[in-house]
Structure formats: C-alpha cells, structure tokens
Amino acid sequence: MRHYFPVFTVLGGVIMLFSLTMLVPLGFSWGLGDGAHAVYDEAILATLAAGLFLFLACRGEKRELQPRDGFLLVTLVWTVLPAFGTLPLLLAIPGLSFTDAYFEAMSGMTTTGATVLTGLEHLPASLNVWRCFMVLLGGMGILVLAVAILPLLGVGGSQIFKAETPGPMKDEKLTPRIAETARGLWAVYFTVATACMLALHAAGMGWTDAFMHMCSVMGLGGFAGYDASFGAFDSPLIEAVAIFFMLLAGINFALYFLAWRQRSWRVVFTDLEARFFWALMAGSVALVTVLLLAHGTYPDALTALRHAAFSVISVATTTGFATVDYAQWPIFAPVLMLFLCGFATCAGSTGGGIKLVRSLLLMKQAQREFTRIVHPRAVVPVTLGERVVPPEVLASLQGFMLIYGAVMTAATLALLATGLDVITAFTAVVACLNNTGPGLGQVGPSGNYQGLSDVQTWICTLTMLLGRLELFAVLVLFSPGFWRK
Amino acid sequence: MRHYFPVFTVLGGVIMLFSLTMLVPLGFSWGLGDGAHAVYDEAILATLAAGLFLFLACRGEKRELQPRDGFLLVTLVWTVLPAFGTLPLLLAIPGLSFTDAYFEAMSGMTTTGATVLTGLEHLPASLNVWRCFMVLLGGMGILVLAVAILPLLGVGGSQIFKAETPGPMKDEKLTPRIAETARGLWAVYFTVATACMLALHAAGMGWTDAFMHMCSVMGLGGFAGYDASFGAFDSPLIEAVAIFFMLLAGINFALYFLAWRQRSWRVVFTDLEARFFWALMAGSVALVTVLLLAHGTYPDALTALRHAAFSVISVATTTGFATVDYAQWPIFAPVLMLFLCGFATCAGSTGGGIKLVRSLLLMKQAQREFTRIVHPRAVVPVTLGERVVPPEVLASLQGFMLIYGAVMTAATLALLATGLDVITAFTAVVACLNNTGPGLGQVGPSGNYQGLSDVQTWICTLTMLLGRLELFAVLVLFSPGFWRK
Ligand SMILES: [K+]
Ligand SMILES: [K+]
Known part of the structure; x- marks a missing residue:
C-alpha cells in the first residue's frame, strides 16, 4: 500500500485543484443570485479538506512515478473526481440518489453528456453551469x-x-x-x-x-x-x-x-x-x-x-x-x-x-x-x-x-439480463462506450437515462469510464500481473 | 476469359454430379408416390445438359489449377449450384419467384436453413427431402x-x-x-x-x-x-x-x-x-x-x-x-x-x-x-x-x-435503408452471416424470411454466401489485384 502513496499524493493535489474549479459555479451563483451559493461553499470545503488530508497523509513516501503508476492515477482521477463532483448536485437537488448523481458527474467528466435529470430549466442556473463546466x-x-x-x-x-x-x-x-x-x-x-x-x-x-x-x-x-x-x-x-x-x-x-x-x-x-x-x-x-x-x-x-x-x-x-x-x-x-x-x-x-x-x-x-x-x-x-x-x-x-x-458485448448482455429491451440496451452501451450520450429507445434523443434502475445506471457509468480511458487504463488494474512487484 | 476455361471445366463436372444428386428426391417421389417425379426428371435433364455443355465447351484449354483459381471455383460452385437447385422448387411450387427459390436453395447449400416457404407440410414430401438434401x-x-x-x-x-x-x-x-x-x-x-x-x-x-x-x-x-x-x-x-x-x-x-x-x-x-x-x-x-x-x-x-x-x-x-x-x-x-x-x-x-x-x-x-x-x-x-x-x-x-x-455493419445498414426495423435487420444479418437461420423480430423462430422484399432477400442471400465461404473467397474476386495477371 505504502508503495502507492506517491500516486495518492498526486491525487490529493488534483482533488484540491478540483475543489477550486467549483469557484466558477459559485461565481455564477453570486452573479445570477440563484440562491445556490451555499451549496458550492460546502462542496468546496469538503473537497479541499479531503484532498488536503490525502496529500498530507501520503506525501511522506517519495519515489519517482513509473509509467505503470500512470494507469492507477488516471483511473483514480476519473473515478474520484466525479465522486466529489456529485456534491453540488446532491446538496442542491433534494432526493437525488448518489447513483444518479455519480452517473451525472461521470457523464460530465467523461464528456458523455447523458443525463438522468429532467426539469433542467428549473434547477439553479449555476448548477447547470457546474454540470457543463465538468x-x-x-x-x-x-x-x-x-x-x-x-x-x-x-x-x-x-x-x-x-x-x-x-x-x-x-x-x-x-x-x-x-x-x-x-x-x-x-x-x-x-x-x-x-x-x-x-x-x-x-x-x-x-x-x-x-x-x-x-x-x-x-x-x-x-x-x-x-x-x-x-x-x-x-x-x-x-x-x-x-x-x-x-x-x-x-x-x-x-x-x-x-x-x-x-x-x-x-x-x-x-x-x-x-x-x-x-x-x-x-x-x-x-x-x-x-x-x-x-x-x-x-x-x-x-x-x-x-x-x-x-x-x-x-x-x-x-x-x-x-x-x-x-x-x-x-x-x-x-x-x-x-x-x-x-x-x-x-x-x-x-x-x-x-x-x-x-x-x-x-x-x-x-x-x-x-x-x-x-x-x-x-x-x-x-x-x-x-x-x-x-x-x-x-x-x-x-x-x-x-x-x-x-x-460492448458484455455490457449489452448485462443490461439485457436486467430486463432492458434490446434497442435501449445496445444503443445505451454504444452511446456510453463512445461517450456520446443519447442512444435510441428509452435513452433516445427525446428521452434520457432517468428511467434506468440503479444497476443499469451503474453499468452505464462503468461503460462511460471504460470508453473514456480507452479501456486499458482501467482494465489493466484488474489484470493479475499489474499488482505484482 | 480463355484463361479461366479450366476452372469452368471443373465447374461443368461439378454441375453434372450435382444433377445426379437429384436422383435422391426422385427416388423418394417414386417411393412415396407424391406425384412430383416429373419435376426431378426435368430438373436433372436441364442441369445435366448445362453441365455437359460447359464441360465440353471449355475443356479444350488445359493448364494446372493454381491456388488463386480456387477462389473463383469455390465462389462459382456456391453461386451456380443453388441456381440449378432452384429448378425442382420452381417447377413444383407455382408462383414461387426466382428470388425466393434462389434464397431457399442458397440457404440449403450454405446450411443456413432460413426459409421463405410456409405450408411445408402441404408440399410434396420429396420436395422437402430435396431442400434438406441440399x-x-x-x-x-x-x-x-x-x-x-x-x-x-x-x-x-x-x-x-x-x-x-x-x-x-x-x-x-x-x-x-x-x-x-x-x-x-x-x-x-x-x-x-x-x-x-x-x-x-x-x-x-x-x-x-x-x-x-x-x-x-x-x-x-x-x-x-x-x-x-x-x-x-x-x-x-x-x-x-x-x-x-x-x-x-x-x-x-x-x-x-x-x-x-x-x-x-x-x-x-x-x-x-x-x-x-x-x-x-x-x-x-x-x-x-x-x-x-x-x-x-x-x-x-x-x-x-x-x-x-x-x-x-x-x-x-x-x-x-x-x-x-x-x-x-x-x-x-x-x-x-x-x-x-x-x-x-x-x-x-x-x-x-x-x-x-x-x-x-x-x-x-x-x-x-x-x-x-x-x-x-x-x-x-x-x-x-x-x-x-x-x-x-x-x-x-x-x-x-x-x-x-x-x-455485418454494411449488410445491417443496407437492410435498414430498405426500411426494415432494427431488430429484424440486425438479427437477420447475424443469422445469415453465421449461417444459422432464425433471428428475432420478423425473422424470429415463429416467423421466417417470407415477408422480406426482393431487395432484402437478395441482401440476405449474399450475406449467407459471404458467411459460408468465410468472406474472402468471395470478396477477393472483387479486389482489383485478383484479375491482374
Ligand atoms: K458526448
Ligand atoms: K444453420
């Protein structure tokens, strides 16, 4: 574990930087007076604190980063930042589940653009700014x-x-x-x-x-x-x-x-x-x-x-x-x-x-x-x-x-096993794996990903991540050879 | 053209042999007394004559066959034999189009087993024997x-x-x-x-x-x-x-x-x-x-x-x-x-x-x-x-x-362009390319290929052929390098 502390130190730094990017929706919230500014205050503080803690806790261990560490770092950045990116969404939208919020943030950070939200025009404008800014x-x-x-x-x-x-x-x-x-x-x-x-x-x-x-x-x-x-x-x-x-x-x-x-x-x-x-x-x-x-x-x-x-x-x-x-x-x-x-x-x-x-x-x-x-x-x-x-x-x-x-095949079969229809399942996988967003059927241009069950949402979230990191960066972490010294 | 005469000679021989295989349904027709025997008589004579003519017309040109001739021969065998295989079907079933008969014969010779016929139990039994014997x-x-x-x-x-x-x-x-x-x-x-x-x-x-x-x-x-x-x-x-x-x-x-x-x-x-x-x-x-x-x-x-x-x-x-x-x-x-x-x-x-x-x-x-x-x-x-x-x-x-x-992609898009629905189009292509037969939707296990238009039928016929000959044997004939000496 200590071997990976230098990776975590970098991750901590990235999380701290990420917290600062929330100043942008905060600025919009102030400027537009949409009343959501407290949301960003809390999100920034929580994110900054978490990043700082990780940074300080791990920085004792020093070594040069290897190419192999790159896979771990890249995957961590694209799984951990969306988790913090959910904070403004969770704080501003009552009743939003973490599953949906994480999908939405992952969809932003992977530039997929698939959404589980409706009534976007009724959200605080700064929240849409945050979604897009991700x-x-x-x-x-x-x-x-x-x-x-x-x-x-x-x-x-x-x-x-x-x-x-x-x-x-x-x-x-x-x-x-x-x-x-x-x-x-x-x-x-x-x-x-x-x-x-x-x-x-x-x-x-x-x-x-x-x-x-x-x-x-x-x-x-x-x-x-x-x-x-x-x-x-x-x-x-x-x-x-x-x-x-x-x-x-x-x-x-x-x-x-x-x-x-x-x-x-x-x-x-x-x-x-x-x-x-x-x-x-x-x-x-x-x-x-x-x-x-x-x-x-x-x-x-x-x-x-x-x-x-x-x-x-x-x-x-x-x-x-x-x-x-x-x-x-x-x-x-x-x-x-x-x-x-x-x-x-x-x-x-x-x-x-x-x-x-x-x-x-x-x-x-x-x-x-x-x-x-x-x-x-x-x-x-x-x-x-x-x-x-x-x-x-x-x-x-x-x-x-x-x-x-x-x-593509495995994700489609997984969605079908949850009971989704063929058109929705296959096109959702295509749209997520290629970070496109809208598919056909239930997830078509006039629909969105809101109707999916939690399990289906997580399958799509994982597919977006795999597509964005060109598969290997994530999958190699699951190959037995990776963790061997 | 004369360069390929030795290939045609072999093809002529194969056609003659093929005509003899129709003796099998002829035998069944006699044995079962289903009244269809004249159909096979005519089909055998026409096929035998065509094969003999081709054989005699081309056998003057002699040379050793090259591996490259193999592609041509294999593709010719699997496109020409089904054409003769349609004869019993066309003669026995009034109103059957050549498009459908050729699909059926190709489906047999490629061991696909997809059918455009219904009321099979009302056909002369020997005709079903011929379909299966192909x-x-x-x-x-x-x-x-x-x-x-x-x-x-x-x-x-x-x-x-x-x-x-x-x-x-x-x-x-x-x-x-x-x-x-x-x-x-x-x-x-x-x-x-x-x-x-x-x-x-x-x-x-x-x-x-x-x-x-x-x-x-x-x-x-x-x-x-x-x-x-x-x-x-x-x-x-x-x-x-x-x-x-x-x-x-x-x-x-x-x-x-x-x-x-x-x-x-x-x-x-x-x-x-x-x-x-x-x-x-x-x-x-x-x-x-x-x-x-x-x-x-x-x-x-x-x-x-x-x-x-x-x-x-x-x-x-x-x-x-x-x-x-x-x-x-x-x-x-x-x-x-x-x-x-x-x-x-x-x-x-x-x-x-x-x-x-x-x-x-x-x-x-x-x-x-x-x-x-x-x-x-x-x-x-x-x-x-x-x-x-x-x-x-x-x-x-x-x-x-x-x-x-x-x-697979091209055939699916082609079927979609003719107005077929996505499920039928994609599964028909999968079922034809892999020589399986039934897909889903219109061509599912309870349906068949009868409802397809002529263009759709030909697309499926070609897909069966490509799948059966492992793609290259057919496609290489369309590569410009193939015909160059
Ligand atoms: K996108
Ligand atoms: K088959």
Missing part, C-alpha cells in the same frame, strides 16, 4: 490523456497518435514534458473556447447560456441547460455556430498548437485525419439530407439540411445535443449516426469512440489481407501518410479492438 | 472447403485449422491430396449420418422424416419438413437424439477420421477446441435453464432444461431448429444464443460463424495486450495448445475479423 474540465483532462499520457503508456496502438500527428510530443524541439504539453494544449483549448463563447453570444445566447453550452461544445459533451437541449433555442444561427465549433473540436488539438507555433494553418488543413473527418461529416450530412428529402420527413431541402447537419454532426462528433427527435427519422439515419460516433472523431480531440486514425489503420489492414491472399509471398507494410506502422503497434490496436468488442 | 450436400462441400481448401488458400488465419487439429492435412502420412481428404471426411460424415438417421427413426420418426431431418442435423442446417420445425414432433426423445448429433456435428470431422485411423477416441476427447465447444454448450444451457426458472417461464426444472437445451444448442451450433418460440423468453436468452452462434462451432465442422478456434486465438491476443502493457518489453507469443501461432497467421485472422465486422 464537461470542459473533462475535456482538458482528455486532451492531456490522449496526446501525452496514453501514447506513453502504449495503450491500444495509441503510439500512432503521437507518431502521426505533428503534435507537441513528436517534435523534440517542442516541449516534451507532459506539463508543458498540457499548458500548450490548454492555451489553444481556451482560445478556441473563448471564440466559441463569444460566437454563441453573438448568435443570440445570453452570457450564462453561451458559457455553459460553449463548455459542452468544446468537450463534445452534450449537456444543456434545457430539457429540450439545443431545441430550446430553435435558432439556425446558433445551430450553425455550434456545428462550426463541433467540427473544430473534433480534430486533434495538437494541430492548433502547432499551427500557432508555425504561424500557419497549413498543418491543420493538410492533416490526413482532420481532412478525413471533415469529408466524412460532409458526406454523412449529405446522405442523411437526401434520405430525409426522399422520405418527405421535412417539407423543403433547407429544413432537411438544417436538421440533418445539426443532428448528424452532433451525434457523429459524440456531442449528443438534440434539436429534433431524430429517432423518428427513417431508422437508417439514427443507426448510421450512432455507427459514426464509434469512430469519427480524431485522436487528440475531446471526442469519444475508437478515433478515426485507428479506423483508417484497420481499413488498411483489411485491405492488406486481400493483397496477401492474391500474392501470398508479398510483403505489404501498413502505412499511414508516409510512415510504416510497426507490427507491434498494429498488434496493440487489434488487442484494443477485441477488448472494445468484448466490453 | 443441406447435406452443402455440408459435404463445407467439410472439404474448411479442412482442405481454405487452409491452402490462407483465408483469414485458417492455417490454424490445419496446424492445430490433428486432421488429415497435418500428418504427412495421411492422404495429403484434397481428393483423398474429401473421401476420408465423407466416409466419416456418412457413417455419422447413418447413425443419426437410425437413431431418429428409433426415437419415433418415420423414415422420410428421419432422412430429411438427419440431413439438417448433419449439415447443422435447420430445414424441416414442418412449419413448426421440430416442434411438430413434440418428443423429448427425438429432441435428445437431435441434440446428441448436433453436438457431434459441431466439432471437427477430421477428428473422427483420425480416431478411426488410430482405432481410438482419444484424439476426439483430448482436442482443445472440441472440449471447449462442449463445455461452452453445457455452460450456456445451464445458464439459460436457470434464467428460465428464475423468470418462471416454465413450471418445472425439467421442462425448462428440455427447452433450454434444445433451443440453445440448436441456435448456438448454427442449426436453427425451433421447438418453442424462444423469442418470448427473457430477451437475454435469445440474444445470448445469437451471440453464441457467431463463434461456438469448431473449425472443420459444418457449422457457421467465425469458429471457436479463431475466438480462442482472439481471446489470447486480447489477453496478451494486458501483459504487454504491464511489461512493455516482454515478448509474449500467442500459443495454441503447445504451438506458437505465427504472427502472419494472427494478422490474417485480424483482417478476417475486420471484414467480418464490416460486412
């Missing part, structure tokens, strides 16, 4: 995790994230240490976030709404301040702004960092993965628009395009905002959208799913099999851009895909 | 394909089938040539088939019923002579016999061949894959029995065990007989059963799906990733039994799994 924080964590930590830990072929994207970790002259990478990414993240908030305000949102929905857009999270989600605004202009920034947040943030360093946007527009992402979004929107027109779902092409563009991009980028009940569309469309959310966002973005670069590699591997069958003796390396991807990275990726499929 | 023939083809041809062609890691099973191809002293392998396998196949038919008759079936349901059991096919499938007999004894022979047919037939050669059953009972298969069946039956009892679906434990055992083993072995409408069971059970059919049968059996040996390897690869993450520098080979599986075989297997997933 998405922004979760996004910050994910950027560092995806760009700096996972490639270091070698999870599921994520070395290709580093190798392929001209990100901070690749160029030795860029800041190689995690802390500096984090600072660079966050500077970019907040710059884009500020632009997003200003644009949403300019498009017609009040400042509070602009702030909270900016948080959700940047984290590709999907929490909203209204039960009707983005439908509450019913504004094509606001939707257009959201679409624009979802498309920006769906690519590797390291590209922006590099563009800023090089004083040129060229790296962004020549990146293979980013171009593929945008092309995929455009193609999918076009396809769904044509489908909606062919089925006469909307009277005119412009309306069909508007709703297709928002819904497809919202789901495919794993954001999960809703403006219309797309579950009522011809069923091909929502299934396609849920399929896209499994792989469409880029590595190094705040999006969920297996990431586009992994999908590209998988496609190339499948393609290679055909060549191999026709020319059994040919040596066909798998390449990405101009690089040959090493076989051990491909093997890692395969292992990742297998676990991904196994987790 | 399953037996399909099973013969599959044994040779799986044990001798696919490993030679190196499809989807199927080299492991050869490497791991102590089959005819492995031991150099056994008959290494395909023809002799085929003869050995078929001798075993017909021995077990005869035992199966005698046992079914002894359990209470008439000889005609015993013959046709034996065909379905041996091919793990699932065609029956009654709309109610095995439910028509309502006999626990008959069900027990069917279960026993489905469990025998689900393992590698090369094991029986070897057991016969060695005059010892030891090879059968020590085979890793076979033991895993039986254990998996026993465990799944136990699980479903407990579930049915817990939900009070059946009044007593024995009834629950009876129905659980038959339905689970029927679906998991990709047979697809039904005795009860298990779609009405707690949904966990039918979904588990459909999940099992994707991988539970052994390589070298007549079953569908990816095969248990592939699943075992995939599990081991996933496991290896955990070891790799904890010990990044460790070299961890993937083993099967005592052998190390070569990396290129693993890579092949990965490619296979990717294509398998892609075909």
Whole structure:
C-alpha cells in the first residue's frame, strides 16, 4: 500500500485543484443570485479538506512515478473526481440518489453528456453551469490523456497518435514534458473556447447560456441547460455556430498548437485525419439530407439540411445535443449516426469512440489481407501518410479492438439480463462506450437515462469510464500481473 | 476469359454430379408416390445438359489449377449450384419467384436453413427431402472447403485449422491430396449420418422424416419438413437424439477420421477446441435453464432444461431448429444464443460463424495486450495448445475479423435503408452471416424470411454466401489485384 502513496499524493493535489474549479459555479451563483451559493461553499470545503488530508497523509513516501503508476492515477482521477463532483448536485437537488448523481458527474467528466435529470430549466442556473463546466474540465483532462499520457503508456496502438500527428510530443524541439504539453494544449483549448463563447453570444445566447453550452461544445459533451437541449433555442444561427465549433473540436488539438507555433494553418488543413473527418461529416450530412428529402420527413431541402447537419454532426462528433427527435427519422439515419460516433472523431480531440486514425489503420489492414491472399509471398507494410506502422503497434490496436468488442458485448448482455429491451440496451452501451450520450429507445434523443434502475445506471457509468480511458487504463488494474512487484 | 476455361471445366463436372444428386428426391417421389417425379426428371435433364455443355465447351484449354483459381471455383460452385437447385422448387411450387427459390436453395447449400416457404407440410414430401438434401450436400462441400481448401488458400488465419487439429492435412502420412481428404471426411460424415438417421427413426420418426431431418442435423442446417420445425414432433426423445448429433456435428470431422485411423477416441476427447465447444454448450444451457426458472417461464426444472437445451444448442451450433418460440423468453436468452452462434462451432465442422478456434486465438491476443502493457518489453507469443501461432497467421485472422465486422455493419445498414426495423435487420444479418437461420423480430423462430422484399432477400442471400465461404473467397474476386495477371 505504502508503495502507492506517491500516486495518492498526486491525487490529493488534483482533488484540491478540483475543489477550486467549483469557484466558477459559485461565481455564477453570486452573479445570477440563484440562491445556490451555499451549496458550492460546502462542496468546496469538503473537497479541499479531503484532498488536503490525502496529500498530507501520503506525501511522506517519495519515489519517482513509473509509467505503470500512470494507469492507477488516471483511473483514480476519473473515478474520484466525479465522486466529489456529485456534491453540488446532491446538496442542491433534494432526493437525488448518489447513483444518479455519480452517473451525472461521470457523464460530465467523461464528456458523455447523458443525463438522468429532467426539469433542467428549473434547477439553479449555476448548477447547470457546474454540470457543463465538468464537461470542459473533462475535456482538458482528455486532451492531456490522449496526446501525452496514453501514447506513453502504449495503450491500444495509441503510439500512432503521437507518431502521426505533428503534435507537441513528436517534435523534440517542442516541449516534451507532459506539463508543458498540457499548458500548450490548454492555451489553444481556451482560445478556441473563448471564440466559441463569444460566437454563441453573438448568435443570440445570453452570457450564462453561451458559457455553459460553449463548455459542452468544446468537450463534445452534450449537456444543456434545457430539457429540450439545443431545441430550446430553435435558432439556425446558433445551430450553425455550434456545428462550426463541433467540427473544430473534433480534430486533434495538437494541430492548433502547432499551427500557432508555425504561424500557419497549413498543418491543420493538410492533416490526413482532420481532412478525413471533415469529408466524412460532409458526406454523412449529405446522405442523411437526401434520405430525409426522399422520405418527405421535412417539407423543403433547407429544413432537411438544417436538421440533418445539426443532428448528424452532433451525434457523429459524440456531442449528443438534440434539436429534433431524430429517432423518428427513417431508422437508417439514427443507426448510421450512432455507427459514426464509434469512430469519427480524431485522436487528440475531446471526442469519444475508437478515433478515426485507428479506423483508417484497420481499413488498411483489411485491405492488406486481400493483397496477401492474391500474392501470398508479398510483403505489404501498413502505412499511414508516409510512415510504416510497426507490427507491434498494429498488434496493440487489434488487442484494443477485441477488448472494445468484448466490453460492448458484455455490457449489452448485462443490461439485457436486467430486463432492458434490446434497442435501449445496445444503443445505451454504444452511446456510453463512445461517450456520446443519447442512444435510441428509452435513452433516445427525446428521452434520457432517468428511467434506468440503479444497476443499469451503474453499468452505464462503468461503460462511460471504460470508453473514456480507452479501456486499458482501467482494465489493466484488474489484470493479475499489474499488482505484482 | 480463355484463361479461366479450366476452372469452368471443373465447374461443368461439378454441375453434372450435382444433377445426379437429384436422383435422391426422385427416388423418394417414386417411393412415396407424391406425384412430383416429373419435376426431378426435368430438373436433372436441364442441369445435366448445362453441365455437359460447359464441360465440353471449355475443356479444350488445359493448364494446372493454381491456388488463386480456387477462389473463383469455390465462389462459382456456391453461386451456380443453388441456381440449378432452384429448378425442382420452381417447377413444383407455382408462383414461387426466382428470388425466393434462389434464397431457399442458397440457404440449403450454405446450411443456413432460413426459409421463405410456409405450408411445408402441404408440399410434396420429396420436395422437402430435396431442400434438406441440399443441406447435406452443402455440408459435404463445407467439410472439404474448411479442412482442405481454405487452409491452402490462407483465408483469414485458417492455417490454424490445419496446424492445430490433428486432421488429415497435418500428418504427412495421411492422404495429403484434397481428393483423398474429401473421401476420408465423407466416409466419416456418412457413417455419422447413418447413425443419426437410425437413431431418429428409433426415437419415433418415420423414415422420410428421419432422412430429411438427419440431413439438417448433419449439415447443422435447420430445414424441416414442418412449419413448426421440430416442434411438430413434440418428443423429448427425438429432441435428445437431435441434440446428441448436433453436438457431434459441431466439432471437427477430421477428428473422427483420425480416431478411426488410430482405432481410438482419444484424439476426439483430448482436442482443445472440441472440449471447449462442449463445455461452452453445457455452460450456456445451464445458464439459460436457470434464467428460465428464475423468470418462471416454465413450471418445472425439467421442462425448462428440455427447452433450454434444445433451443440453445440448436441456435448456438448454427442449426436453427425451433421447438418453442424462444423469442418470448427473457430477451437475454435469445440474444445470448445469437451471440453464441457467431463463434461456438469448431473449425472443420459444418457449422457457421467465425469458429471457436479463431475466438480462442482472439481471446489470447486480447489477453496478451494486458501483459504487454504491464511489461512493455516482454515478448509474449500467442500459443495454441503447445504451438506458437505465427504472427502472419494472427494478422490474417485480424483482417478476417475486420471484414467480418464490416460486412455485418454494411449488410445491417443496407437492410435498414430498405426500411426494415432494427431488430429484424440486425438479427437477420447475424443469422445469415453465421449461417444459422432464425433471428428475432420478423425473422424470429415463429416467423421466417417470407415477408422480406426482393431487395432484402437478395441482401440476405449474399450475406449467407459471404458467411459460408468465410468472406474472402468471395470478396477477393472483387479486389482489383485478383484479375491482374
Ligand atoms: K458526448
Ligand atoms: K444453420
């Protein structure tokens, strides 16, 4: 146990920092006079005290952190912070169970955006700010995790994230240490976030709404301040702004960092993965628009395009905002959208799913099999851009895909065993594992996760966590070899 | 074109042989006096003439067949024979469309057992014999394909089938040539088939019923002579016999061949894959029995065990007989059963799906990733039994799994685009791709494929074919490299 004290010390520090982030909803509560400020006072004190206690209790033991400690730390951060994140929710909403509060906080910190709450517009505004702000924080964590930590830990072929994207970790002259990478990414993240908030305000949102929905857009999270989600605004202009920034947040943030360093946007527009992402979004929107027109779902092409563009991009980028009940569309469309959310966002973005670069590699591997069958003796390396991807990275990726499929199957079977219907169970798992939020059936765009039983809620909570930490960071803790000295 | 004449010559020969197999239903028609014999006369003459014409037209061109020709030949055999197999159906059933007849014949030759026909008991008995006999023939083809041809062609890691099973191809002293392998396998196949038919008759079936349901059991096919499938007999004894022979047919037939050669059953009972298969069946039956009892679906434990055992083993072995409408069971059970059919049968059996040996390897690869993450520098080979599986075989297997997933997704989306509901579309694809037969929803155990539109039927037909030929044998024909000299 003492061996892990240095990990706990770092965790204590992170918890203390986390307590300070609650100053943001506290500020909103004061400014808006919504009467909820005592909630944050108590939550901050309790969180700060807990973090300080952990920090002081464990800091006697000193040693250098190893890569292996990274798994433990990352999993602890994403399970313990949501526990403290529940405090404002539990204090402000009478009768809310810990199960539901933890789901909600986990949904925020994993930028999933699935909710168990209804009557959002009747909550203190600062509480919605807190929900959304957790998405922004979760996004910050994910950027560092995806760009700096996972490639270091070698999870599921994520070395290709580093190798392929001209990100901070690749160029030795860029800041190689995690802390500096984090600072660079966050500077970019907040710059884009500020632009997003200003644009949403300019498009017609009040400042509070602009702030909270900016948080959700940047984290590709999907929490909203209204039960009707983005439908509450019913504004094509606001939707257009959201679409624009979802498309920006769906690519590797390291590209922006590099563009800023090089004083040129060229790296962004020549990146293979980013171009593929945008092309995929455009193609999918076009396809769904044509489908909606062919089925006469909307009277005119412009309306069909508007709703297709928002819904497809919202789901495919794993954001999960809703403006219309797309579950009522011809069923091909929502299934396609849920399929896209499994792989469409880029590595190094705040999006969920297996990431586009992994999908590209998988496609190339499948393609290679055909060549191999026709020319059994040919040596066909798998390449990405101009690089040959090493076989051990491909093997890692395969292992990742297998676990991904196994987790999806196991979670679906577990939900079915609790008596949930097939559509709800399967799409809830897809939506949680890919950190998207809305599925179909009971958890569709017009419903939410409130109707689930406690056991079902915990299964979904665990699935969100597994998806967000790219499975291995959590699962490796359960492998017997991990704890052996 | 002339380059492929030698392939067509072989195809012509196979078509001629196929025409002779129609003597079997002709014999039944005479014996039973069902008045359908003219149907077979015409079908035999037309098929024989077509085969002879092809044989004579192409036999001028002579060259040694290459492995690459194998893909073309295998795909031609499994697309052209069903076309001739439709003749008795089209001649005997007025108003039957070619689309439906081809689906039915393909369903037989791929041992899928999905049907578009109703009122089976009102058809001439010999026509049901022909439907079921196509399953037996399909099973013969599959044994040779799986044990001798696919490993030679190196499809989807199927080299492991050869490497791991102590089959005819492995031991150099056994008959290494395909023809002799085929003869050995078929001798075993017909021995077990005869035992199966005698046992079914002894359990209470008439000889005609015993013959046709034996065909379905041996091919793990699932065609029956009654709309109610095995439910028509309502006999626990008959069900027990069917279960026993489905469990025998689900393992590698090369094991029986070897057991016969060695005059010892030891090879059968020590085979890793076979033991895993039986254990998996026993465990799944136990699980479903407990579930049915817990939900009070059946009044007593024995009834629950009876129905659980038959339905689970029927679906998991990709047979697809039904005795009860298990779609009405707690949904966990039918979904588990459909999940099992994707991988539970052994390589070298007549079953569908990816095969248990592939699943075992995939599990081991996933496991290896955990070891790799904890010990990044460790070299961890993937083993099967005592052998190390070569990396290129693993890579092949990965490619296979990717294509398998892609075909499943594409076929489901295609069915959804035609307006089918999600449950029917997805389970129909699972049931066709794994050559199982019944899915859920419209194509569930109490329904069939009759209600599908022509386009939907063709999608399912193609999916059955792809599944049966392990994807690559068909798909490689569409890769540009294949036709290049
Ligand atoms: K999301
Ligand atoms: K079958």
